[in-house]
Amino acid sequence: MRYIDIPGQETVKSRLRKSVNEKRVPHAQLLAGPEGSGQLPLALAYISHLSCENPSLEDSCGECRNCKNIAKLVFPDLRFSVPLAALKNKKPITSEFVTEWSNAVLENPYLTLNDWYEFLGFENKQGFISADESAELVKAIALKPAEGKFRFVIIWMAEKLRTEAANRLLKSLEEPEGKNIFILISAQPDSILSTILSRVQMIRIPPLTVEDIEATLRSRFEMDQLTLSRIALLSGGNLSEALALAGKKETLAPAENDFLGWMRLCFSLWASAKAGKDSFSKLVDWIDTMAVAGREQQKSFLLTGLEFIRQCLLKNYAGSSLVIYNDTLVSNFSKFAPFINQSNYLEFEKLLSEAYHHIERNANPRILFLNLSLKINRLLNLKA
Numbered sequence: 001m002r003y004i005d006i007p008g009q010e011t012v013k014s015r016l017r018k019s020v021n022e023k024r025v026p027h028a029q030l031l032a033g034p035e036g037s038g039q040l041p042l043a044l045a046y047i048s049h050l051s052c053e054n055p056s057l058e059d060s061c062g063e064c065r066n067c068k069n070i071a072k073l074v075f076p077d078l079r080f081s082v083p084l085a086a087l088k089n090k091k092p093i094t095s096e097f098v099t100e101w102s103n104a105v106l107e108n109p110y111l112t113l114n115d116w117y118e119f120l121g122f123e124n125k126q127g128f129i130s131a132d133e134s135a136e137l138v139k140a141i142a143l144k145p146a147e148g149k150f151r152f153v154i155i156w157m158a159e160k161l162r163t164e165a166a167n168r169l170l171k172s173l174e175e176p177e178g179k180n181i182f183i184l185i186s187a188q189p190d191s192i193l194s195t196i197l198s199r200v201q202m203i204r205i206p207p208l209t210v211e212d213i214e215a216t217l218r219s220r221f222e223m224d225q226l227t228l229s230r231i232a233l234l235s236g237g238n239l240s241e242a243l244a245l246a247g248k249k250e251t252l253a254p255a256e257n258d259f260l261g262w263m264r265l266c267f268s269l270w271a272s273a274k275a276g277k278d279s280f281s282k283l284v285d286w287i288d289t290m291a292v293a294g295r296e297q298q299k300s301f302l303l304t305g306l307e308f309i310r311q312c313l314l315k316n317y318a319g320s321s322l323v324i325y326n327d328t329l330v331s332n333f334s335k336f337a338p339f340i341n342q343s344n345y346l347e348f349e350k351l352l353s354e355a356y357h358h359i360e361r362n363a364n365p366r367i368l369f370l371n372l373s374l375k376i377n378r379l380l381n382l383k384a
C-alpha cells in the first residue's frame with residue numbers, strides 16, 4: 001500500500017510522511033477516524049514508507065521486497081490484533097484467523113467492523129479483543145524483529161479491547177521493547193479506555209470528502225454523474241459503504257426501502273385490522289424476519305432509520321439542497337416525509353437510538369421491535 005493509492009486525506013499523509021522523513025516515529029499512535037475513512041490503508045502506507053528499502057520523501061517504492069510483502073500482508077514484522085468471537089472451534093485470537101483477516105483486507109482494505117463480521121459469518125456475535133490475545137501479543141513482541149528495523153503491531157478497532165486485554169498492554173505501550181511500533185486504529189475513539197488513550201499519540205482522520213469518493217468510484221465503475229454523486233453523498237464519507245452501494249446500484253437503497261416498508265406497517269397497524277386486513281400479523285412476520293437477521297444487521301437497519309427520519313425532516317423544513325434521498329432512490333419518500341415533523345422527530349430519534357443501544361446490549365429483538373413498532377404507530381399518527 002502506497003500513499004499514492006489512497007484517495008484524499010492529504011493532511012494526514014503529510015503528517016505521517018513528516019514523521020518518517022524527520023525520523024521521529026512515535027512508538028504508539030492512534031489513527032482515529034470514522035469507518036471507511038482509510039485508517040488501515042494509511043497505517044499500511046506509513047509502515048511501507050518506514051520499511052521501504054528505497055523510499056522517496058513522498059512515498060515507499062512499491063517494488064522492494066518489504067513493500068511487496070507488506071502489500072501482500074506477509075511481512076514478518078507486521079502483526080495484527082483484531083476483534084473476534086469464538087468460531088468453528090477456533091479461539092478468538094488473531095493468530096488463528098490470519099488467513100481470513102488477510103483475505104478480508106486484501107479484498108477491501110477499507111473494510112468496516114460489520115464487513116469483517118460478515119466476512120467471518122458471525123452475524124449474531126459481538127467481536128472483542130481478548131486478554132489471551134494481549135498475552136500472546138506481549139510474548140511475541142518480546143522477541144527481536146525478524147528482519148526490519150521495526151516490528152509493527154496494528155490493533156484494529158482498539159475500542160474493542162476488553163479491559164483486561166487493555167491492562168495487559170499498558171506496559172508495552174508505555175515502554176516499548178526497543179523497536180516495537182504500535183498503531184492503534186479506531187472508529188470510536190471515545191469508547192477507548194482512558195488508560196490506553198493517555199499512552200498514545202492520536203491522529204484524527206476526517207471522513208472522505210464527496211469529491212474523493214466520487215473520484216474513486218469514477219476510476220472503478222462506469223456510471224453516470226448523477227448516480228455517482230448520489231452514492232458519494234449517501235456513503236457519508238465511508239468508502240467501503242460507497243463501494244458496496246456502487247456494486248449494487250440497481251437496488252440502490254434496499255435498507256431505506258425496507259425501513260419505509262416497516263413504517264407503513266406501523267402506521268396502519270390498527271386501521272387495517274379494523275378493515276379486516278390482518279396488518280398486525282404482517283408486522284409479526286416482518287419482526288420474525290428481522291429477529292433472525294442478526295444483531296449487526298439490526299443495528300445497521302436502525303442507523304439507516306435514523307438517517308432516514310433526518311432526511312424526512314430536512315425535506316420538510318430545510319429545502320431540497322440538503323436532501324439526498326428522492327423518490328427514485330426510495331419509492332414514495334416524498335409522500336412519507338411529512339409524517340416526520342416537529343412534533344414527533346425528537347421522540348422518534350430517541351426511540352431509534354435507544355433501540356440501537358439495547359440491541360448492542362443483547363435485548364430480545366422480537367420484544368424490542370414489537371414495542372418499537374407500537375410506539376412508532378402512535379408517533380406516526382400524531383398530528384403535526
Ligand SMILES: [Zn+2]
Pocket residue numbers: 051052053054055060061062063064065066067068
Ligand atoms: Zn520499497
